[in-house]
Amino acid sequence: DTGVSQNPRHKITKRGQNVTFRCDPISEHNRLYWYRQTLGQGPEFLTYFQNEAQLEKSRLLSDRFSAERPKGSFSTLEIQRTEQGDSAMYLCASSAGGELFFGEGSRLTVL
Amino acid sequence: KNEVEQSPQNLTAQEGEFITINCSYSVGISALHWLQQHPGGGIVSLFMLSSGKKKHGRLIATINIQEKHSSLHITASHPRDSAVYICAPWGSFGNEKLTFGTGTRLTIIP
Numbered sequence: 001d002t003g004v005s006q007n008p009r010h011k012i013t014k015r016g017q018n019v020t021f022r023c024d025p026i027s028e029h030n031r032l033y034w035y036r037q038t039l040g041q042g043p044e045f046l047t048y049f050q051n052e053a054q055l056e057k058s059r060l061l062s063d064r065f066s067a068e069r070p071k072g073s074f075s076t077l078e079i080q081r082t083e084q085g086d087s088a089m090y091l092c093a094s095s096a097g098g099e100l101f102f103g104e105g106s107r108l109t110v111l
Numbered sequence: 112k113n114e115v116e117q118s119p120q121n122l123t124a125q126e127g128e129f130i131t132i133n134c135s136y137s138v139g140i141s142a143l144h145w146l147q148q149h150p151g152g153g154i155v156s157l158f159m160l161s162s163g164k165k166k167h168g169r170l171i172a173t174i175n176i177q178e179k180h181s182s183l184h185i186t187a188s189h190p191r192d193s194a195v196y197i198c199a200p201w202g203s204f205g206n207e208k209l210t211f212g213t214g215t216r217l218t219i220i221p
Contacts, residue, residue: 091154093209100146102153
C-alpha cells in the first residue's frame with residue numbers, strides 16, 4: 001500500500017470554473033477526512049466520512065462545496081464556481097480508528 | 112474560543128534545549144494526535160494517545176484526560192525538529208471528527 005493518494009497535486013483554474021479533487025485512502029480505512037489549509041495557517045476541517053456516510057460538514061463550507069465517498073473507498077471533493085478565496089491546499093487523511101495518515105494534498109490556485 | 116488551544120504559538124530555542132508544547136481542549140475525546148508539518152511539507156502523525164504517556168526516540172507525549180491537557184516534549188532538540196506541531200483531538204465515539212489545534216511553530220537554532 002502506497003499510503004493516501006491525492007490527485008491532482010496542483011490545479012490552476014479560472015474563477016467561476018468547477019474543480020474536482022480525488023483522494024484514495026489506505027485500503028480498509030473506514031474514516032476519511034478533508035481539510036483545507038491556507039498559507040501560514042493550520043488545517044481547517046471541511047468534512048469527514050465513516051465508510052460511505054458523510055457524518056459532518058463544516059459550516060465553513062458553502063453550498064459550492066460537495067464531497068462524496070460513494071463506495072466507502074475513494075472520495076471526491078468538488079468545488080463549483082470557484083472563487084479566489086478558494087485558493088488553498090486541500091488535504092485528505094484516512095484512518096482505521098488508530099493512526100492517521102495524510103496525503104500530500106492538492107493545491108488549488110484560482111486566478 | 113477555540114475548542115483546542117496550543118501554547119506557545121511560536122517557539123525559538125537553541126539546539127539541545129528541552130522543548131515543551133502544550134495543548135488544552137474543551138471537547139470530549141477518545142484520543143489525541145500530535146502531528147508534525149515541516150515547511151512546505153506534508154503532515155505526519157507523531158503520536159496517537161488516549162491516556163498516559165508515549166515515547167518515540169527524543170519525542171515524548173503525555174495526556175491527562177481529566178484535565179483535558181496534553182503535552183509534547185522534545186529532548187535534545189535539533190534543527191531538523193524545526194516544524195509546526197499540531198495537536199488534534201479525536202472526538203468521542205459517535206463524533207469522530209478530528210479537530211486541529213492552532214499549531215506551534217518551532218524553530219531550533221544551531
